[in-house]
Amino acid sequence: MGYHAIITGASAGIGASLARELSSRGYSVGLLARRAEPLEALAEELNAGGGQAAWRTADVTDREGLGEAVAELEAELGPCELMVANAGVIGLQFADTFDGGEVARIMDVNFNGVVYSIEAVLPGMLERGRGQLVAISSVAGFRGLPTWSAYSASKAAVSTFMEAMRVELGPRGIACTTVQPGFIDTDLVKGNKNPMPFLLTPEELSRRVAGAIQGRAGEFTVPWQMKGLMWLTRRLPNWLYDRVMYSSVPKSRRGPKP
Template identity: 45%
Template sequence: MAPAAQPVAFVTGASSGIGRALAVRLAQEGYAVGLAARRAERLREVAGDVGDYHGAASVHECDVSDSEQVSKAVAACRLALGPIDLLVANAGVGAVASATDLDAEDVSRILAVNFMGAVHAVECVLPEMLRRGSGHLVAIASLAGLNGMPQRAAYCASKAAMIAFFESLRMELRPAGVAVTVVNPGFVRTEMTVDDGRPRPFIMDVDSAAEHIWRAISARRVSAAFPWQLAPAAMLARALPRSAYDWLVRRLFRPPRGRPPA
């Protein structure tokens, strides 16, 4: 009997942080992994790590904000590894900016990567999943998408858009055999959260985050949020009167004594 084909995952933003850790975790679970991001050299390193677990990997240099590049990357992954069973839309950029410096072009750039980047990837993998009557779309959104936060208007908006978009897809795609999981991490120690002195309560390491995400994927959960110290509070905060929420944010994100507010 021929051995069962490896399931194939396509992970965007696989060159560092959560995407990198998750790609390796998926390889440990027997996935062949298509690795996409702009830094090809870093992707080749990740492919080496994936190879340590005898997993097949393919490297796809692409900017997710460019739909043509994403389309070529997905086609190349399919050719190299086979039909894509799992998409992890993870590529993203952080953004801290004061409302007084608002620049619509900057906001548009953040949305183009964090939100449209995910949409481009879904557009490329979904038709085949629908034809096959199976597949899994995973969005790495953020707890920051559940409520607004000072100095993170564009970032919060991009993640709120992701949550609403994938939640809408989920209801529509379930009868067609395509699962959708929205993951909302709290703070995770990655290049995005380099220590700049900003308070990041309950920050967790990247391997623990990847483990949480893997558990949500393997159970085909509709959503996952972590860490436990922050996620329930962020979800409950949605129901708070906005003045109470503002007070809570001021307390949680108060800069350390002696440091001026960023």
């Protein structure tokens, strides 16, 4: 039986693509998401191709249900050696229609979902003294993005959380890897009207991410052009950052001038 990886959000986009990539590299893969059909189809595809895959449905915001699904996958495929907390959602927030409940929902999936995914496998990894935790964060967490405020905040939280975990868990044999992709061509960004520079396919991303996982990288920002752009963006003074970023707020959403 191969090294066992569990991937949340494996029914589509980056998660499905990473499952294919890890399977091709010899991992057995446990697939989690809410929709059964695409998970079943992906598991069949991987098993037919000589890999080893199993799937369970789970909502990452349901702490108990997620824990049960992970335990079932471990019973089937063996102890989880690699958790990829990938499930995520996006949503726009505009000042005039601001909805705190929607912000909380995005935080729940994107941040609490990562925490619960880690919680489900951490005790076993600590007992064995080895393992790897990977969270798919985003470059959107580097600075506050207007109209993506909740998404941006959730990814900043994920990256900071993972950094803290990395410091504590590394010496105990558990590597923590934070992946911060730029724009990836998946359903998540289909409705985005703003430019998406350096867009990668999920397959291109997965190849690079799998390499970073196997190298047990602490932090991996991809592509390098986006890493450079973010390095610059982080150094912009607030007055300039605000001016540049305001152009991404749709004119129809700017409200009357004071």
